[in-house]
Amino acid sequence: MTTPELLDAALVEEATKKSGLIWVRGGSDPSGPERALWHVWHEGAAHVVGDGPGEQPLPDLVDGGSATVTVRSKDKGGRLVGWRAKVVELASGTQAWEAAVGDLKGKRLNAPDSEAMPERWGRECRVLRLEPDLGAGVVPGSDGALAAPPLPSPAVTRNAVPAGLPRLLARRKKG
Structure with a gap:
């Protein structure tokens, strides 16, 4: 690799x-x-788990396909870098799958079945490896706004906030 690719x-x-x-x-x-x-970052690639009950939905990611990954700043939330990735689905029970799941298990928050989670992932979920394709280029920062409309969701506000609610809340704080 050349110096720019290493950087x-x-x-x-x-x-x-x-x-x-x-x-x-x-x-x-x-x-x-x-x-x-x-x-979780493991052995040179980002690993994700999902598409099972109670797990995150994975976007249109197929084994052997490609994806675009955008990384945000942890403190400010702004875009740091974007990169193209090759998608590799890890087969359940393989050595690569076991190693990735070992790291993913430690990062999974609020799991209902923390002890049986790896077995459940093996039966019901997909574990994907997103390998950086540095030949496709890295795009640091951004010159324009990357805002997008939110995805459709059943989680919506049913009614407007009642007009008297701010006064009621202000009275509670005083008392």
Whole structure:
């Protein structure tokens, strides 16, 4: 690798290791929505688990396909770097799967079945390895706004806030 490629690899690794979330867009629809995914950096790639009951939904990611990954700053939340990734689905029970799941298990918060989680992941979920494709380029920072409309969700506000609520809350704080 040349010096610029080594610097790009170091930037991708450090930014991704330190970020709690990565934003991932599947390769089949480059204009599709990005999803925030929790991950772990293991052996030179980001690993994610999902698509099972109670786990994060994975965007349109297929084995052998590509994805676009955006890494945000942990303290400010701004975009640090974007990179292309090759998607590799790890087969359950393989040595690579066991190693990745060992690290992912330690990062999974609020799991209902922390002890049986690896077995459940092996039966019901997908574990994906997102390998940086540095030949496709790294895009540090951003010149323009990358705001996108929120994805459709059943979680909506049913009614407007009652007009008297702010006064009621202010009275409670005084008393």
